[in-house]
Amino acid sequence: MQEITLPGLSGFRYLPGYFDRARQEDLVETIRKILTEAPLFQPVMPRTGKPFSVRMSNCGPLGWVSDINGYRYQATHPVTSRPWPPMPQMLTELWQTVAPDCPPVEACLINFYAPEAKMGLHQDRDEDTFDAPVVSVSLGDTATFRIGGTSRKGPTTSMRLASGDVVVLGGEARLAYHGIDRILKGSSTLLKNGGRINLTLRRVTKG
Ligand code: MD3
Ligand code: FE
Numbered sequence: 735m736q737e738i739t740l741p742g743l744s745g746f747r748y749l750p751g752y753f754d755r756a757r758q759e760d761l762v763e764t765i766r767k768i769l770t771e772a773p774l775f776q777p778v779m780p781r782t783g784k785p786f787s788v789r790m791s792n793c794g795p796l797g798w799v800s801d802i803n804g805y806r807y808q809a810t811h812p813v814t815s816r817p818w819p820p821m822p823q824m825l826t827e828l829w830q831t832v833a834p835d836c837p838p839v840e841a842c843l844i845n846f847y848a849p850e851a852k853m854g855l856h857q858d859r860d861e862d863t864f865d866a867p868v869v870s871v872s873l874g875d876t877a878t879f880r881i882g883g884t885s886r887k888g889p890t891t892s893m894r895l896a897s898g899d900v901v902v903l904g905g906e907a908r909l910a911y912h913g914i915d916r917i918l919k920g921s922s923t924l925l926k927n928g929g930r931i932n933l934t935l936r937r938v939t940k941g
Contacts, residue, residue: 740891743883745867745905747832748893752900758873758924761824765844765873765931768793768819772811774846780804787851794821796841796938798860805860807841807938829869829935832902836866837941847877847930849919855880855890855911858936866937867904873897873933874925878915886911895932897922 738748753761774789777800792798796807797818810817821842829839845853858868872895882890884906892915895901903910917930925931 740881740907743881743891743907743910745903746881746907746910747902747904749832749900749902750896751898752828753871753898755898755924757824758898761822761871761933762873762924762931764822764824765933768822768844771819772797772816773813774844775799775811775813778802786853787848788853789846789848791818791844791846792842793819793825793844794840794842798841798843798936807860825871825933825935828871828900832869832900833867833904837937839869839935840938841936843934843936845932845934847875847914847917847932849875849917849929851914851929852916853914855882855886855913857884857909857911858934859909861936861938863937863940864908865941867902867908869935870895870901870903871933871935872899872901873931874922875928875930876918876921877930877932878918880913880915881907882911884909884911894918897924 740746772791777786799812876896879895880890880892
């Protein structure tokens, strides 16, 4: 298994091809089942109400939501009001493998990118703890990902995230600015209707 780090950003680990094609197919089937229970919703920006281009859902005890009132984690789906579906075993196993000394994963945010979707540069800081890493899994079309440092200005590094790739954002990288510039339409055959799914595994509460 290949592991790539960045010289200026400790705690960043890129694990290309972590999941082989068969396990990616397994994961997609598992996620599709979750999405029938907890459908994708369109989050909006706090205050402005401007919709995100990415649609989202969650699984696990807590899920991240954004609405006119703000960003937060909550135990229920914002549209159905039902609890989020349980965390699949493949994801709890991934967490145990890459974050063995951390308390259990509590949230898996499911981001769905249509070919035109993107995500602006931001920090992930809605959790009550930054001790555990954020762990990202990419499925479907390749994305152009940008990561900088812990200040909004300053240099950024661009890299491609392909289907099956895992990124672990711990240590200094946990609070790095990052975003998705674009999706390379038609770059993967994994998802029948194209697009990209990103899963992010998180610890939300203090262990
Ligand atoms: C770097 N997701 O859900 S994954 C997000 O592809 C998010 O959907 C993007 O940013 C996506 O918040 C990027 C890679 C990633 C995830 C979390 C990070 C990079 C990160 C947290 C801190 C630093
Ligand atoms: Fe993020």
